[in-house]
Amino acid sequence: MNSLPWWRKIRYRVLIFGLLMSIFPLLALGIVNINNTWTDLERSIHRQNMASVRWIAKDIDQLINSSITKIELTTSAFADLTKETKTQQEIVLFSLLKEVDEIEEMALLNKSNSAISRVSKREVLPLAENDSNLDLLVQKTQYGSVYFTKDGRPMMNVFIPLWNKQENERSGTLKVKLSLRGIIQKTVGAESGGYYFVVDSQGNLIGHQDFSQVLKSTQVTTSEAVRKLLAQVSPLEVTAPLKYKTYDNTLVLGAFAPVSNLNWGVVIEQPVKEAMVPIYQLVYKLLAVMGGLMFTVIGLSIYFGLRFTKPIEKLEAGTRIIASGNLDHLIAVKGDGEVAKLVEAFNNMTRELKLKSQNLLKEKELLDKVVSGAGVGMALIKDDCTLSWANAQLRSWFGLRDIAGQKCFQVLGEGNNYCQPCLARKKQGDTEISGDMITSVLVKGEKKYFRHQVFALNPSSPDDPRYLELIEDITARREMEAMVIQADKLAAVGLLASGVAHEINNPLATINAYAQDLIERLQEQKDNIGGAEQDQVQVNEIIADLNTITEQVGRCGQITRSLLNFSRQSDWKLEPVDLNKLIQETIKLLGYRFKKSNIQLLTSLEAKLPIINGSPIHLQQVLFNILINSVDALEAGGQIEITTRKKLHWVEVMIRDNGSGIKEEYLAKIFDPFFTTKPIGKGTGLGLSICYGIISNLKGEIKVDSEAGKGTKVIILLPANGETDVR
Amino acid sequence: MIFLSNNRKLFTSLIAVVFGALIILVAFLLTNWWYQPQREAGPVKTVGVLLAGDMKLNKLAGLKEGLEEQGYLSGVNINYVVQNAKNNGKILNPLASELIAKRPDVLVALGGVEADALRDILTLEQKEIPIVLAGVASTVKRGLVDNLQEHESNITGIDNYHTQLAGKRLELLTKLLPDTRRVLVIYDPEVIPGLQSLDIIENTAALLDIELIKYPVVAKDLIMTELPQVLANQEVEAILLSSSYFLEAAADELFQLSLDFKVPVMAVNEHEAYRGAFAAYGVSLYEQGRQAAPLIAKIFLGQHPSQIPLELSDKIELVVNMDVIKRLGLQVSPVGLSYARAISEGTSLGKGKIK
Structure with missing residues (x-):
């Protein structure tokens, strides 16, 4: 509160009043007297x-x-x-x-x-x-x-x-x-x-x-x-x-x-x-008397003014201190006059106010805890969509500091226009809970999903908030749902693949066995007959064809094994694995490729990384597949970063590149078998499917984040030693 | 106890109120007492007076008396700075310069030579201080002012009319001594009043059928050396003096010769009659000084001398020294005596006057 200007202070008013009351009568009498004397x-x-x-x-x-x-x-x-x-x-x-x-x-x-x-x-x-x-x-x-x-x-x-x-x-x-x-x-x-x-x-x-x-x-x-x-x-x-x-x-x-x-x-x-000299003398005399009187009255007015107004000024100063929030301040005034009694009453009022404020504060804290603890964002919105209040949770989510004058759709919505549909406008006058609205907003660079619910209030004045908006962060739930869907899909695909693999493996084995048998028999006949050259040529051609058959059958077998790996149907031999060591070995295997593509490799491997239980061959295959994908995505001079660390009961391996990235629409399909963005004949589309299968088999998780044009990040989580077994 | 405490506070407050009222009353009475209408004294004025010799002291006395009548009391609201040449004409100019250097509000010349000295030094030093003439003869002829009524100079004062009265003196001499037919006129040829007086006397002598013996005197010493021979040889029946500074200074010697040669002297100033002249016709030195005082007061009040016309002396008086008449054994006509104020050696000159 600003200090009052001096002329509004009671002390000076008393002083001025004293002066006026002493001078005006004298002046009036003097003027009348001088006028009469002048005429006389x-x-x-x-x-x-x-x-x-x-x-x-x-x-x-x-x-x-x-x-x-x-x-x-x-x-x-x-x-x-x-x-x-x-x-x-x-x-x-x-x-x-x-x-x-x-x-x-x-x-x-x-x-x-x-x-x-x-x-x-x-x-x-x-x-x-x-x-x-x-x-x-x-x-x-x-x-x-x-x-x-x-x-x-x-x-x-x-x-x-x-x-x-x-x-x-x-x-x-x-x-x-x-x-x-x-x-x-x-x-x-x-x-x-x-x-x-x-x-x-x-x-x-x-x-x-x-x-x-x-x-x-x-x-x-x-x-x-x-x-x-x-x-x-x-x-x-x-x-x-x-x-x-x-x-x-x-x-x-x-x-x-x-x-x-x-x-x-x-x-x-x-x-x-x-x-008129006597008149002038009279005027001078009057002025001299007035001057003397004025000085005396000023002195007395100052004395009495201070005496009378000091308690009131103390009260005023004390009121300002209390108004500034210091409810512990008590005003000290001596005496037993009306002002002293007023001060005493004021002090009592302050004590009462302090008590009630404390109670109110407690209740507010409780309410804040409830509101904050619910993990729900709350906002009060005026009729013109201006935010009038937001709770701490909401402010924290959206990084809000000052909400004054901000529109709800600018802060909480998806753009500069009213949300479609605007729940508040749609439900104007309806006190029932409105329908939901889901928005996805980039918060601090992270895509978040929010569910909005709007409740109409009954404001007592047009300036009061008209709506209460409850906002729930459903990003985690959304991701979980997506993961479940993905897992179910991959499980179904895996089941299908394993069935197919099993069914194909037997005929393939038969074909391979007969082809081997034919090759062996033709080899024996060729050695035994030693016949004409023409015959020899024909036998060799047949053996070559049969070899082609066995090769292709072998290849089919390889595919079926891959399918079985994806569907976790393979047999696994688990042993303690030092992931750091495995990563370094894999890097060595790919060293030629990195050099050839002029790729900078950055590694940050935690020294005391826990040992995990796993199949080194399969895990190396996973690392191999992911790194090959990164190399393929990178242009010359690209960068791959490999990081390992312990994260609670997990060991995390993060492989990040700054390559071409994956388009958003492909992200949901990357673990699907035979899905590939590479040219035909360059990839089978089983790499990441196999990785997914291997990691899942080791009760781990594999996640891929990618943004087209910026790069891809693959995170693999595997249970630390003793906390996993083969499924 | 509370009752007692409340009573004490009430008592204290009452004491404070009564005390305040008393202060107001005392303040009122003090201011009333302090502001008593007083005659505005104004700043103290300084008058610088230049006189050729002690014979002018009567003018100074009259001047002071006149200024006192105007409300200027010496040592209270007026100071006099007096420079007296003690009959030494050579130091008049240096004394005038000293007087001017003291920057008085008004300069007063008690005679013609003093006026000349003050005017000359002021002109020389290019200073402007009003000059008041306390009885000067031939003010226009000697060039002090152009005109008595309208002039542009910073000089005003009293023209004593003594030059113009020269003829009247000769006439009154014959009224007192009707048998007089041969008169020696002593005049100073080097001063304007002397020459102007001679002209007037010659005209009057012709009118009255008087034979004049003109005797120009240019030095005081000559009076003692030459004049006795003139008186012895010329059968002079009476001597007529004209206005002259050094004739006034040599009055005592002249009057002694008058007694020695039994020749009556008709003088100018009353003062000279007291000192031994048979008769004198003119304005008393005292009156000349007194008449100049109001003019000085006007200058004090802010008027410029050019706004104040020069005045002529009013109180012209024929004074006859009965002792001298007795010593000279003269038969004086009752006609002349009827107009004269008779004085004797025991007669007082009057208040403030100096013999």
Whole structure:
């Protein structure tokens, strides 16, 4: 069983659960809190900025008023300043220039707007000046437009009317050039941070906390607050925080207020980034707390997670060990909690399982013994002829290792197609034992005969096996049956042959006796008569004919003796025979033939081969016949191998050649008398028949295995000494 | 026994839970305590200051005061590297080089010659460090910037307007001493402010019908050697000083001659009035330094000097030394006095100022 991925392990799940449960509530609360605080802070900043901007506007107004008031008060000390001495006028003007920082220049103008006295901080001014801007004598203090000096400083002219108090009429004008920088810098700055600036009625920047902006003539009309000022929107109409991108493209919170008497406006802008610093601090704080909390919770979760989950993990690990087959494993868990009780129950279950498994194993072993001991192959076959199980016997026969997906006819049958007839398909749905089917299969190079029986099963599911096939190896039985048939056939032939031989032997003996007698009598007559030459010739011819008769009779006798040997009717003189020695003698007899045919002879004769009881002459004849057959079957350069060995109570002689072999259809007839594959006149067809007869007479066995084109193997089994007698 | 064992386990578990809760609480409190919003201090800034002599120390005092108002505390978040030439003009350039080698965030020139030295060395070494002028006369004419408002250089600061005030000084001299008709103008012909001042003074003199005696001084020694003869021979009624580094350095000698020859001196800086001039009209050194501080702060905040227009000094003041008037036995006009701030030897220069 594979190990679980980490995220599926209970330990990590507990840990993650702990983390989520500790962080999520805090996070949710934090987000809600931050959102509310953000909104509140924006509103608070807006209120604060509104208050500040109103205050600054008021302050600017008051500062200018204060300067003007100071000037008015100073000039009001004189009944008519224009009528004072020049020295006195200059003293007044210089005093004001000194006292009021914002004054850049002052000019005392008479009724005709000509300067009668002038002072300046920076310039040396000519006395004569007619201010063309003043068309009329001002009746009350007037503020001129804001303008900028060459060096960029904003200035404003203020025209203060001067009165002749005695005559209660306008006597002149005091023209005051005010430097706005000083005035604006004197105002109270924005308390909540940010910056403020002042614009005139045209939206020109005339004052800024950062005076460089004024010197650079920065265009601020893109600021929404300035636009509202220019559109004469009342600040009271703006209730929600004013958030916009200002002239330098920074997102700001803005507020504005008009400077009442001057038609100017003051704007406060606070970059959102700076304004929201408390929020960011809150976020950082929250993150820091969450971080701290997370580390703590991780620690605690690890501790408790391990504590809680260790027994469960032990149980899981133990389960895997038991599942792998180790039923001796018992899981050790301390404590008396639910998990401990579960483990105890699990251990009990394991013990029970072990006991039942052992019983099951015993039963299985017993069943295996029964199934294997029956010597029958068994296979379970699915509906599609796929093998689903095979017993050990069957696997052993067919050398099966993996049967998965193999078809029964491929493994157990004779080819790649369904067996004809297929017992399973034929008997589909029939639970009765089907008929038999015999197959011959080459197993490990050996031809085997199997009898198949198929039984239909009642599978509980379509995937379960549908048939049970019983397979029986009937090769031995088949061979036995063939041997019995052969023996019976040869016995019948032998009986017939011996009968014929006996019946023919007597007339042959008579013919031979009379022929001998005639020869002897003619020989005597020829010696006695000594007659004419012609007569002598005739007698000789007759004797020659009679000799031919006796020769042919002898030959017939030889055949009849052979027949009697085959039918084991000959008389035998048994004596101890050393087969190895006999074989070597026979090899010597045939040495010329082997050399002539260039045949390689290999001998492997067991040194301590038991002595057998037998007839050396007959046994030599057997060996002779078999070896001659091998020589005849071999082409030049062939090979004959002779082996002797003891095999239980038998002595085995094996003669094998790699000659032309015997066709399968002839194998059943090779021991039949007069059966030969040699050309007419070259063999009598009695060689192997005689061998069979001799060996059978010695209670031995002779077997011939041969395959056309590959060679022939002859095995002779003879009882070791003391274990046989002549039949 | 089992009962006892179970109770012990329960107790252990409870202890563990309580302990865990305590850890959470402590962790919460610790993180809360640890994270206190603080003003972002930022990296410590370094200001390299070059001054020609001790007479400029008031500018440095004003500069420090101004930067303190901007939130830069010496030794906390700002360090000053000061190179003082001690009135030895020859070592100004090597001192400027040493100062630049220390790679300060901003270079501050406390006068025109200092500005020239810093600019020249930066150009020579092909380095780019912002220069802030803490009160320099004739910034455009001497080629430090092309224009006060719009310029492309890495120089910004305060133009003290002292050159342009040269005519105004002559006018105020006549306002204080209306009978004055013959004035000796001492100027440095080798510096731009000296020549520019002379032009303005000549124009004003013509306007006011004042006779000028021009006396160019190219070396401090000449003041002690030649000037007494000039004063003795030329019937000078008053002396008008123009902006000059070495005239400031030779102030003590000049004022001694003023007393010796009973000739009042109209000077440039408030500081000179304290040291013996009859009167001075200009912006105090202290105020010049103080006014430069916000511009340095802007550079600290990331602005390039070319984005910061040069500013003119604001607080121009006429200072009259009553002790000198008494010693010289002068009759001073109330017109002039009405505009002046009277000082005497016992008068304090104010916070941070150095006499």
